Amino acid sequence: MGNDSEAVSWYGTKRDLFKRLSMKVELILKDILELEHIPYLNVVSRAKDLESYTQKAQKEKYDDPIQQIKDMAGIRVIAYVESDVEKISKKIEEEFQIDWKESVNKSSTMDLDRFGYRSNHYIAKLSELRCELPEFRAYKDLWFEIQIRTILQHAWAEIEHDRNYKMKGINLPNEKDIKRRFYLLAGALESADREFNSIVDDVNQYAKKVSQDTQKGNINIQINTISLEEFLLIKFSKEIKEGMINPNFGNVDVVISEINDYGIKTLRELDDLIETSFQKGIISKILELAGTRSITGFLRLVMVINDSETYFTKSMKKNWGLTDEDKNLLEIFEINIQNLIEKYGIRELKSK
DSSP states (O other), rough: OOOOHHHEEEEEEHHHHHHHHHHHHHHHHHHHHHHTTOOOOOOEEEEEEHHHHHHHTTSOOSSSHHHHOOEEEEEEEEEEEHHHHHHHHHHHHHHHHOTTTTTTEHHHHHTTTOOOOOOOOEEEEEEEEHHSGGGGGGGGTEEEEEEEHHHHHHHHHHHHHHHHHHHHHHTTHHHHHHHHHHHHHHHHHHHHHHHHHHHHHHHHHHHHHHHHHHHHHHOBBBBBBHHHHHHHHHHHHHHHHHTTOOOOOHHHHHHHHHHHTTTTOOOOHHHHHHHHHHHHHHHHHHHHHHHHHHHHHHHHHHHHHOHHIIIIIIOOOOEEEEEEHHHHHHTTOOOHHHHHHHHHHOOOOOOO
16 A cells, blocks of 8 residues: 555654644643633643554554544643533633544443543644744644543543553453453542542532622621632732732631631621721732732731731741831831831841
């Protein structure tokens, strides 16, 4: 036939191009997922090595490998749970041109008597709009594969691949029992995957309810990681949008411990503190003088200015470092900086 040797020669000259394509798509996907706030564990890419391409091109089902093989560039997205896989899949379908005849959802094609891993496989290429940009023109009409799996699906796939590789051609005395246990384990992983997804859905529903209650003013809610984040993101949405507060929560558990030790247990109590701070002009001065802060760092300043004695004697979990901006701010509210340094071991940070 000769088509396979011609295809192998062709791919040898094009592999670097497909390697660059896979890296471009990896970066595009990371940007999309981060902009859309879709959680993911990892995105990795590769270009098929020449040996793998040669073996595939030699298969009888390919009479024109150059046109028929479309996974030379491959990108894999590892998500946390199934609901994240669905969100990621939706964005991929929106952002890329999909070859629906070649794409597959293994959840729907898997044999009923198999517990094997489920994942979504897309054969795709860059959109026409993106290919109009100079940096993407070289990749116009080049196909690539995107796989999306959960962490547990990925674990199963890696274990299965390793097992099949090591046991290929080997007849074990207890092979049936090994296979049975192997597929029982796969079933347990699948069941765990679904339970994780259910738990995440419950957490998301709680976050949604807190958000709705906060917008309605129903905030007699205990402070926890979810309720605090939802409340503060809504309370300071304007300041966050304008870049005055960075919506970075850092170690939110530590901040919650500080808030509780300060004497605040509910969102209502925290809201009262914030509203009092607005009335005293504390918040406007923080925004004016302290520079852009993380949302939890901003909250610490509110507590310090309202009652520095309570904060430093009961709440503080780690030593502070006072910047020049902090000093200017505290002096406005007549807080004795030298006393803080001597009494509580506050450090002075040198200005850059």
